[in-house]
Amino acid sequence: MTERNGPAKLKDVAEAAGVSISTVSRVFSNPERLSPATVQHVREVAQRLRYAPNVVARALITGVAANIGLVVPDITNPYMTRLLKAAQGRSRASNVGLLVADTDDSAEIERQVAEQLARQARGLILCAPRMSASHIRDLASMVPLVIINRVVDGVPAVYTDSRQALREFVDELVGLGHRRFAYLPGPTRSWANRQRQQAIGQRAARHGAELVVLEPTAATYEDGIGAASAVADAGVTAVLAFDDVLASGLMEGLRRAGLTVPGDVSVVGHDDVLAELTRPGLATVRAQAERVGRLAAERLLDPDGEVERTESMAIHAETVRRDSIAPPSTRHVSS
Structure with a gap:
C-alpha cells in the first residue's frame, strides 16, 4: 500500500481490508447487518491504520444528524439509568451520539426539551412521556420518534x-x-x-x-x-x-x-x-429496562429491523x- 499523508480515510480501510467502501461504512453505522467476522476484521484493520470514523462529517454529507435524543422524567431513578445505558450502548455501536434530557417529571419541560432536541437530532426517544398525545404526534411529524412505556396511536412504542x-x-x-x-x-x-x-x-x-x-x-x-x-x-x-x-x-x-x-x-x-x-x-x-432501552434505540437506528414489524412492541415482564x-x-x- 502506498504511503499516506494525513489520517487514514474510509477508502484506505476498505483497500487494506479487501472490502468495499460501503461495507466499511456499515461496520461503523449498522454493524448488525454484517457478519461478526467481517465486523471484527474491518475494525482490526481500522485500528491498525488508526482510522477514526467522523460522525460529524458523515452527518454533513448525508444530511442526517449524528445524534439521537433521549428524554426521561427522572434520570436519578435506577430504572432510567439502566435504560439509558442500554440505549447508549446500542447507539455507540453505530457511532451515533446520545443526547439526554431530564424533565423533572414536568410535561411542560418535557415538551420544551423534546422540541429543542428535535431540531438537532436524527431521532427522539421519549421515556414514559407526560405530555399530551397530540403533542407527541406533533413531534412525530417533525422527527422520527419512539415512545417507551406509553402507547399513542400512530407512534411506534416499546413498552413493558x-x-x-x-x-x-x-x-x-x-x-x-x-x-x-x-x-x-x-x-x-x-x-x-x-x-x-x-x-x-x-x-x-x-x-x-x-x-x-x-x-x-x-x-x-x-x-x-x-x-x-x-x-x-x-x-x-x-x-x-x-x-x-x-x-x-x-x-x-x-x-x-x-x-x-x-x-x-x-x-x-x-x-x-x-x-x-x-x-x-x-x-x-x-x-427488563435494558432490553427496552436497546430496542427503542434500535428502532431509530435500524428502522427495518426487529421493532419495525409492529408499531408497538410489548416486552413481557417476569x-x-x-x-x-x-x-x-x-x-x-x-x-
Missing part, C-alpha cells in the same frame, strides 16, 4: 407489559391468605401507573379481595417512607408498589413504625432494579419472588 406478572402476584398473595391489599401509586400522569393499577384492581376483584388505592406519589424513596403511616392506617396485609424505589422506601418507613416485612405487611415492587439491595429481598416485577411476601400474620387473619 407487566399486567400478567402483576396478576400472578395477586394470585399468589390471595393463595397465601391475603384479602385486603393496597396499591401504592406513582405519578398520576404516568400511563404505566394507570395500567398497573387497573391490572391489580381487576385481579383482586376477581378473587373477591379488597384493593385500597393510596394517594399518588412522585415515586421517590421519601414518598415510600411517608406512605408507611397510610399503609398502617388502611389495615392492609400486602402492598403492591408502583416501582422498587417506592417499595424500598415503604419498607424503611414500616421499619421505623415498628412493623415488619413480611411479618406484618407483605411488599411487592416493580422493575427489579433495587430488589437485591433490600432486606428482606424484595419480590418484584422484572421490567415475576421475581423473594422474601418480602408471606402469609398474613394470625392477628390479621383472626380479625
Whole structure:
C-alpha cells in the first residue's frame, strides 16, 4: 500500500481490508447487518491504520444528524439509568451520539426539551412521556420518534407489559391468605401507573379481595417512607408498589413504625432494579429496562429491523419472588 499523508480515510480501510467502501461504512453505522467476522476484521484493520470514523462529517454529507435524543422524567431513578445505558450502548455501536434530557417529571419541560432536541437530532426517544398525545404526534411529524412505556396511536412504542406478572402476584398473595391489599401509586400522569393499577384492581376483584388505592406519589424513596403511616392506617396485609424505589422506601418507613416485612405487611415492587439491595429481598416485577432501552434505540437506528414489524412492541415482564411476601400474620387473619 502506498504511503499516506494525513489520517487514514474510509477508502484506505476498505483497500487494506479487501472490502468495499460501503461495507466499511456499515461496520461503523449498522454493524448488525454484517457478519461478526467481517465486523471484527474491518475494525482490526481500522485500528491498525488508526482510522477514526467522523460522525460529524458523515452527518454533513448525508444530511442526517449524528445524534439521537433521549428524554426521561427522572434520570436519578435506577430504572432510567439502566435504560439509558442500554440505549447508549446500542447507539455507540453505530457511532451515533446520545443526547439526554431530564424533565423533572414536568410535561411542560418535557415538551420544551423534546422540541429543542428535535431540531438537532436524527431521532427522539421519549421515556414514559407526560405530555399530551397530540403533542407527541406533533413531534412525530417533525422527527422520527419512539415512545417507551406509553402507547399513542400512530407512534411506534416499546413498552413493558407487566399486567400478567402483576396478576400472578395477586394470585399468589390471595393463595397465601391475603384479602385486603393496597396499591401504592406513582405519578398520576404516568400511563404505566394507570395500567398497573387497573391490572391489580381487576385481579383482586376477581378473587373477591379488597384493593385500597393510596394517594399518588412522585415515586421517590421519601414518598415510600411517608406512605408507611397510610399503609398502617388502611389495615392492609400486602402492598403492591408502583416501582422498587417506592417499595424500598415503604419498607424503611414500616421499619421505623415498628412493623415488619413480611411479618406484618407483605411488599411487592416493580422493575427489579433495587430488589437485591433490600432486606428482606424484595419480590418484584422484572421490567427488563435494558432490553427496552436497546430496542427503542434500535428502532431509530435500524428502522427495518426487529421493532419495525409492529408499531408497538410489548416486552413481557417476569415475576421475581423473594422474601418480602408471606402469609398474613394470625392477628390479621383472626380479625
